[in-house]
Amino acid sequence: MAKVELKQPIVAAIAEDIKDAQSVVIVDYRGLTVAEDTQLRKQLREAGVSPGMIRLSVGIESAKDIINDLKEALENA
Secondary structure: OOHHHHHHHHHHHHHHHHOOOOOOOOOOOOOOOHHHHHHHHHHHHHOOOOOOOOOOOOOOOOHHHHHHHHHHHHHOO
């Protein structure tokens, strides 16, 4: 099975989770300690936000290209 076939249900689930969201928060977690991450997740839950994590690895691309790629992936899920 190709990698893309394995990822399609994951992208579809993410698209379903955020389709009615009023906002999506993107955080660069690099440098956060485990304690800081735990505190951030606690604060998100207390604010009624469902914290989830998607690890996104990108190469050297413009932000516009990355955003367009994400939009396309979620729209086609």
